[in-house]
Amino acid sequence: MHIEFDNTFLRELPGDPEAGARVRDVQAAWSRVDPTPVAAPRLLAWSPEAAALLGLGRDDIQAPGTVQVLAGNALLPGMQPWAGNYGGHQFGNWAGQLGDGRAISLGEALGAEGGRWELQLKGAGRTPYSRFADGRAVLRSSVREFLCSEAMHHLGIPTTRALSLVGTGEDVLRDMFYDGHPRAEPGAVVCRMAPSFLRFGSWQLPASRGDTGLLRALTDHVQRHHFPELAERGEAGDAEWFAQVCERTAWTVAGWMRVGFVHGVMNTDNMSILGLTLDYGPYGWIEDYDPDWTPNTTDAQGRRYRFGTQPQVAYWNLARLAQALAPLFTDAAPLEAGLQRFGAAWAAAERDMVARKLGLERCRDADLGLYADLRGLLRAGQVDMTLFFRALGRPGAAATDTTAFADAFYDADARAQVESPLRDWLARYAARLADDALDAGQRSERMRRANPRYVLRNWLAQEAIDRAEQGDPSGIAELLEVVRRPYEDQPGRAHYAQRRPEWARHRAGCSMLSCSS
Numbered sequence: 001m002h003i004e005f006d007n008t009f010l011r012e013l014p015g016d017p018e019a020g021a022r023v024r025d026v027q028a029a030w031s032r033v034d035p036t037p038v039a040a041p042r043l044l045a046w047s048p049e050a051a052a053l054l055g056l057g058r059d060d061i062q063a064p065g066t067v068q069v070l071a072g073n074a075l076l077p078g079m080q081p082w083a084g085n086y087g088g089h090q091f092g093n094w095a096g097q098l099g100d101g102r103a104i105s106l107g108e109a110l111g112a113e114g115g116r117w118e119l120q121l122k123g124a125g126r127t128p129y130s131r132f133a134d135g136r137a138v139l140r141s142s143v144r145e146f147l148c149s150e151a152m153h154h155l156g157i158p159t160t161r162a163l164s165l166v167g168t169g170e171d172v173l174r175d176m177f178y179d180g181h182p183r184a185e186p187g188a189v190v191c192r193m194a195p196s197f198l199r200f201g202s203w204q205l206p207a208s209r210g211d212t213g214l215l216r217a218l219t220d221h222v223q224r225h226h227f228p229e230l231a232e233r234g235e236a237g238d239a240e241w242f243a244q245v246c247e248r249t250a251w252t253v254a255g256w257m258r259v260g261f262v263h264g265v266m267n268t269d270n271m272s273i274l275g276l277t278l279d280y281g282p283y284g285w286i287e288d289y290d291p292d293w294t295p296n297t298t299d300a301q302g303r304r305y306r307f308g309t310q311p312q313v314a315y316w317n318l319a320r321l322a323q324a325l326a327p328l329f330t331d332a333a334p335l336e337a338g339l340q341r342f343g344a345a346w347a348a349a350e351r352d353m354v355a356r357k358l359g360l361e362r363c364r365d366a367d368l369g370l371y372a373d374l375r376g377l378l379r380a381g382q383v384d385m386t387l388f389f390r391a392l393g394r395p396g397a398a399a400t401d402t403t404a405f406a407d408a409f410y411d412a413d414a415r416a417q418v419e420s421p422l423r424d425w426l427a428r429y430a431a432r433l434a435d436d437a438l439d440a441g442q443r444s445e446r447m448r449r450a451n452p453r454y455v456l457r458n459w460l461a462q463e464a465i466d467r468a469e470q471g472d473p474s475g476i477a478e479l480l481e482v483v484r485r486p487y488e489d490q491p492g493r494a495h496y497a498q499r500r501p502e503w504a505r506h507r508a509g510c511s512m513l514s515c516s517s
Contacts, residue, residue: 036125040169099129248275
């Protein structure tokens with residue numbers, strides 16, 4: 001496997017003078033640390049699309065020695081492993097220095113078509129930011145990160161990518177729900193990829209320390225490589241850069257809302273400066289529609305990161321980023337303008353989402369109310385979000401007969417409660433469609449491209465995890481193949497497009513998850 005590396009992050013930003021994994025406060029952007037080798041690495045799954053971004057094919061990935069690199073046991077020429085330093089607000093509270101506690105970047109790979117991809121091993125061992133942890137990751141969380149990274153890409157939502165999933169041949173001790181009952185679980189390493197893993201917290205930490213020099217260096221670096229049209233434009237360029245970060249974030253979160261994705265832990269250290277979906281931990285997918293649902297057990301009481309509040313949380317996080325950037329500006333007006341750009345972008349993204357999900361040429365003011373009324377019915381009726389919207393796009397589904405949605409209901413009594421108001425809503429919807437410029441074929445195709453048939457439901461991931469923990473990783477590749485084409489009807493794969501089975505309603509890993517990995 002040959003990859004060319006050009007590690008600008010190390011070259012352009014100040015590094016920790018001390019190398020190694022000793023836990024410490026670091027007054028720099030990164031620390032030099034090598035992955036910790038594992039006992040018996042085994043390639044469990046890989047993404048052909050992600051590999052192609054690096055100019056790699058099946059022979060490269062399956063070549064002798066490649067798994068050693070993807071596990072952290074060997075380095076390619078040009079790799080200079082490091083862990084990034086950042087802080088962040090966790091559940092609304094400032095947490096100070098956090099950093100890459102179990103992720104180690106190997107280098108910036110030059111892609112096959114001119115792109116630049118930072119390769120990062122998650123679960124590769126201790127770093128200076130591991131605190132009391134071991135820097136490892138368990139198989140269950142690694143399967144989920146690998147699959148969801150690629151699933152989100154194929155849904156058309158900005159995201160980090162996943163190149164490979166490697167079993168380590170070693171057990172990791174984890175207390176999954178922090179209840180005093182740890183158990184040994186199989187370990188794994190994910191090789192994930194992104195143009196950059198910089199996050200809001202990368203700026204927050206130096207700002208909290210009064211290190212304006214590092215703030216300036218980080219801003220110059222990210223503009224130079226990821227917003228080149230803004231580089232060296234002074235405060236005006238900085239203002240436009242922040243505004244674009246706000247806009248990207250708005251559109252990404254709108255993508256989550258469109259497909260029913262719940263991030264689960266939207267701390268500022270998990271928010272990408274490039275507007276990517278970052279750090280797949282206790283995420284989940286809305287099944288029976290509930291805007292107050294969160295998959296994260298840590299958030300079970302406050303529900304700060306529940307599905308329906310994700311846009312507001314994104315704005316709050318951007319406001320914290322604005323505070324961190326304030327020393328680079330002579331006054332607050334440009335930062336306030338950037339936050340206003342988030343509001344405008346979210347409003348546009350929401351209208352785009354409504355138009356696409358309902359199959360309208362454009363979203364009028366009244367259509368926002370029509371969509372809100374539908375959400376209320378879906379919640380009251382305990383209706384599966386994915387199944388309902390997919391059915392709504394089928395020919396004839398806009399008629400007032402609700403039998404087209406029978407497979408989407410989880411509870412007979414709840415269905416009976418909303419049967420009549422849902423028929424009324426369908427009549428309103430049919431009248432709206434009659435006043436729209438799109439014909440039936442155009443509308444159906446527009447809805448098909450917006451409303452996936454297949455999403456990475458937690459119980460589907462859990463089925464693949466269960467098989468993998470028993471030594472059969474083939475379920476991971478099977479599920480990856482399904483989520484690679486989420487908008488297409490795939491004959492013979494009805495299992496992956498059904499509502500949550502009863503056994504998964506309260507099972508750990510399906511209904512609720514923790515940050516433990």
